[in-house]
Amino acid sequence: MNELLARLATLKELAAEVAASSIHRHEMRVLDEHEVVAVLASAAHVQRLLDAVVIEAVGEVVERTDEPVTEGRMTHRFGCRNVSELVQRATLVSPVTAARFEKAAKAVRRGVSFTGGELLEARLPALRDALGDGVVGLDGALAIAAPLMAMGARASRDAVLIADAELAAGARGEGVDAAPPACADLLRVQSQVWAAALDPDGAEPRERAAIHKRAFQLGAATDHGVPVRGMLMPEVAAQFQRICDATLSPRVEGVQFLDSESLDAEVPVDPRTQGQKQHDVLAMALGVAASSELLPTIGGAAPTLVVTVREEDLASGKGSAHVEGTTEPVAIASAQHVACSGAVQRIVFDNAGRIVALGTEERVFNRRQRRAIAARDGGCVIPGCGVPAGWCEVHHVTEHARGGPTHTDNGVLLCWHHHRFLDSSGWMLRMNRGVPEVRAPLWHDSSLRWRPVTTSKTRLLNAVLKT
Secondary structure, eight states: OOHHHHHHHHHHHHHHHHHHHHHTSOGGGGSOHHHHHHHHHHHHHHHHHHHHHHHHHHHHHHHHHOOSSGGGOHHHHTTOSSHHHHHHHHHOOOHHHHHHHHHHHHHHOOOBOTTTOOBOOOSSHHHHHHHHTTSOOHHHHHHHHHHHHHTGGGSOHHHHHHHHHHHHHHHHTOSTTOOOOOOHHHHHHHHHHHHHHHOTTTHHHHHHHHHHHOEEEEOOOBTTBOOEEEEOOHHHHHHHHHHHHHHHSOOSSOSEESSGGGTTOOOOOOOOOHHHHHHHHHHHHHHHHHTTTOSOOBTTBOOOOOEEOOHHHHHHTOSEEEETTOSSOEEHHHHHHHHHHSOBOOEEEOTTSOEEEEOOOBOOSOHHHHHHHHHHHOBOOSTTOOOBGGGOEEEESSOGGGTOOSSGGGEEEEOHHHHHTHHHHOOEEEEETTEEEEEOOTTTOTTOOEEEEEOOHHHHHHHHHHO
């Protein structure tokens, strides 16, 4: 057996013993806190060293696959399509991780000269040394290599070597600022700064590529919804992320109950996935934009979602509705949502389909009413939500279709999500002399008490002063 393979076999036996002692014999539980941290640091150091071995091996696979003739490639001899497939089979990692190993290997491997056969210098030699010493692992190697490699030939070799040396020194804790060894995220930031300094025009080609590839497309409607695909420009994605962060970030205050007995009530857990939350933020943003009167008009009116439904179906809650712009029918709940927060116009057809009566458009809560309700409620009234008033819709507590007036005594603020799914969420709303009250689901509040709610600073201050 080759000496390298023999040492790895010995290391594997030792690692198996260490794993058995910590996993099967629970030896970790007898350690104190400092010892647990020491184990964590030592195991991570070993992991970084093993990352270096894997990266070096992947580099050899890359080298031996770089052949013009298919039969001469290492991947072909092992029955694999490419380097990634061979790495996946040998290491049992995912395609994403295999690609990351391959990218790191290309940055630090030492190629062979075609003419003399001697070893060439690695593209990032200082990073290669840091990798071999266990200073950085796969994450750290890619954090340094990715920005520097992306510059291509736009920066001189000497300049790249200077950046490589400085970043490797920072990873070792030997940088000019004498800071402790940098983690992968900090190394990535530092490498990006070096790349920006060495290649001030580097953002321009990336900008051109982003402009060319930008896209947002709606797929064909399915029974489960409408798929989307595309590519957002970085600043557009960042803007959407900021909106998501502002809307979804945990609020210190949230919606608070006014009775002193439950001011410290536990905030309910949001059962939505992150993807569902971001979908609802997008729906909310589209609704705010459409009602802002800043968008171009269609047919002389603001871009309004048009939903058609039979009046008897809307009243009974059964049947289906149709939304202009999609062929798939939607649930009556969608029509009820639009009817509650938008405008309703009644159009009467005879049996042959002729329009025999055309009602005037009934707009719901006007701007003055919205401002007053916002001052009273502060934001979405469902406890723990925290969506601000400007992003909320006004909900008729007693439905407009059932005779509920468009009056501040019958309107409360709800975010898009809680408005759309109020009937199925378990939360109950009622108005008590013009003040909204909420009853939580049984799983959250076994007492099933009705409680006045608000995030209005004025109303909360008034409640505190009364206690």
